[in-house]
Amino acid sequence: MLRPSKHGRATAFQLAGSALALRGPQGERARRSRQAPANLFRSDDRPFPGFGGLTTNQQEGRGTLVSMLTRRPLTLLHTADVHLGLDFDPLRAERAFEAVISLAIENAVDAVIIAGDLFDHNRVTAREVDFAAAQINRLRVPCVVMPGNHDQYDAGSVHRRIYLADLCGPVHMLTEPEGSALELSDLGVTFWGRPVVDHCPEFHPLEGAPTRESGGWHVALAHGFHVPRGEDSYRSSPVRAEEIEALGWDYLAMGHVHRYWDVSAGDTVAVYPGSSFTYEADAAAAGSAALVTLDPTAGVSVQRLRVARHSATVGGGQ
Numbered sequence: 670m671l672r673p674s675k676h677g678r679a680t681a682f683q684l685a686g687s688a689l690a691l692r693g694p695q696g697e698r699a700r701r702s703r704q705a706p707a708n709l710f711r712s713d714d715r716p717f718p719g720f721g722g723l724t725t726n727q728q729e730g731r732g733t734l735v736s737m738l739t740r741r742p743l744t745l746l747h748t749a750d751v752h753l754g755l756d757f758d759p760l761r762a763e764r765a766f767e768a769v770i771s772l773a774i775e776n777a778v779d780a781v782i783i784a785g786d787l788f789d790h791n792r793v794t795a796r797e798v799d800f801a802a803a804q805i806n807r808l809r810v811p812c813v814v815m816p817g818n819h820d821q822y823d824a825g826s827v828h829r830r831i832y833l834a835d836l837c838g839p840v841h842m843l844t845e846p847e848g849s850a851l852e853l854s855d856l857g858v859t860f861w862g863r864p865v866v867d868h869c870p871e872f873h874p875l876e877g878a879p880t881r882e883s884g885g886w887h888v889a890l891a892h893g894f895h896v897p898r899g900e901d902s903y904r905s906s907p908v909r910a911e912e913i914e915a916l917g918w919d920y921l922a923m924g925h926v927h928r929y930w931d932v933s934a935g936d937t938v939a940v941y942p943g944s945s946f947t948y949e950a951d952a953a954a955a956g957s958a959a960l961v962t963l964d965p966t967a968g969v970s971v972q973r974l975r976v977a978r979h980s981a982t983v984g985g986g987q
Contacts (some may be wrong), residue, residue: 732879732880737884737885738852738854738857738858738859738884738885738886739857739884739885740857740885740886740963740965741856741857741965742962742963742964742965743779743780743856743857743858743886743962743963744776744777744778744779744960744961744962744963745778745779745780745781745782745888745920745922745960745961745963746769746772746773746776746778746780746781746782746958746959746960746961746974747781747782747784747922747940747942747958747959747960747961748769748781748782748783748784748942748945748958748959749783749784749785749786749817749892749922749923749924749925749941749942749944750785750786750817750924750925750926750927750943750944750945751765751766751769751783751786751787751788751944751945752786752788752789752819752944752945752946753766753787753788753789753793753797753800753801754788754789754790754792754793754794754797755789756789756790759797761946762789762945762946763797763800764946764977765945765946765956765976765977766801766804766945767804768945768976768977769945769958769976770804770805770807770808772958772960772974772976773808773810774807774808776960776974778810778960779810779811779856780810780811780812780813780853780856780858781805781808781810781811781812781813781839782812782813782860782888782890782922783812783813783814783815784815784817784862784890784891784892784922784923784924784942785815785816785817785818785819785820785864785865785890785892785924785925786817786818786819786820786892786924786925787801787814787816787817787820788801788819788820788827789819789820790819790820791819791820791821791823791825791826791827791830792827793820793827795831798827798831798833798836799836801833802833802836802837805833805837805839805840806836806837806838806839808839809839810839811839811840811841811853811856812837812839812840812841813840813841813843813851813860813862813890814833814840814841814842814843815842815843815844815862815863815864815890815892815924816828816844816864816865816892817864817865817892817924817925818865818868818892818893818905818906818925821864821865821866821867821868822844822846822864822865822866823866823867828842828844841860843860843861843862843863843864843890844864845863845864846863846864846866847863847877848861848862848863848876848877848878849861849862849863850879852885856886857885857886858885858886858887858888858963859881859885859886859887859888860888860889860890861878861879861887861888861889861890861918862889862890862891863875863876863877863878863891864892865892865893865906868905868906869905869906870902870903870904870905870907872893872905872906873893873906873907873908873912874891874892874893874906874908875889875891875908875912875913875916878916878918880917881917881918886919886920886963887918887919887920888918888919888920888921888922889916889918889920889921889922890921890922890924891908891921891922891923891924892906892923892924892925893905893906893907893908893923893924893925894906894907894908894925894926895908895909895910895923895926895930895932895941896908896909896910897910898910898911898934906925908923908932910932910934911934913932913933913934913935913937913939914934914935914936914937915935916937917935917936917937918937919937919938919963919969920937920938920939920940920961920963920969920971921937921938921939921940922940922942922959922961923939923940923941923942924941924942925941926941926943927943927944928941928943928944929941929942929943929957929959929973930943931971938969938971940959940961940971942957942958942959942973943956943957943958943973944956944957945957945958945976946976956975956976956977957973957974957975957976958973958974958976959971959972959973959974960972960973960974
């Protein structure tokens with residue numbers, strides 16, 4: 670049994686030890702059962718706004734997602750490619766993530782989306798996980814997190830070793846390999862995402878995304894490389910323009926490309942927010958986040974927010 674820390678939550682150091690007891694088939698079932706508990710909060714937890722009526726609906730194939738929710742004005746802070754644990758300069762990524770959380774608080778958003786690569790790799794230490802948890806716990810709103818290609822949800826994933834939702838009251842993880850839907854009824858929004866399990870050309874982040882019917886807002890997450898209409902690509906984790914158009918959801922929160930990029934298609938507004946800190950090789954294209962406004966009358970609009978500039982040099986780009 671985990672002992673709460675002096676702050677009322679178990680630390681990553683305690684969870685790392687408990688994770689050893691979760692190996693094997695029974696452990697895997699235990700981890701999955703915690704992904705969408707009927708009641709996320711223990712008796713000593715204080716509920717966060719927007720957390721009532723949480724339901725998770727696993728979809729197989731291109732099913733239909735039926736929602737009885739009602740649309741209301743909603744504001745989201747969308748970030749991706751945070752890369753905590755950056756080998757050559759971890760403090761740079763940490764300062765930028767702290768700034769992103771501050772932007773979410775300053776703009777009084779209803780929820781935060783982290784569309785992949787919260788961590789730079791799966792070797793991150795407990796200290797870096799605890800830092801992420803401490804920042805997310807500054808929020809008093811839901812935070813939806815999905816693994817990307819750097820922290821991909823394979824057998825050695827940090828998200829399997831340490832379940833972030835155990836450290837952060839606001840966190841909801843999207844970790845079902847075939848994709849999963851998350852409904853937050855108080856906010857009138859449904860999220861869907863398919864985590865990166867194997868970053869390869871055969872993995873398609875939007876494969877299996879359900880169609881939607883009227884009722885509430887629908888926001889999908891995808892971590893991969895955008896492929897323009899009609900073009901061939903041998904890139905890993907491709908997200909084709911045709912797939913974005915066919916999705917038909919209100920907003921697609923993208924991740925993987927380290928610059929702000931609007932890739933909307935059809936009725937689907939789709940945006941890469943850019944990395945949260947600046948790369949010297951492309952200084953004008955990073956250090957940003959996306960402020961997403963969903964309005965029943967005006968529709969969906971996205972504003973690029975600049976994050977405090979922290980230069981870096983990396984190889985490979987993404």
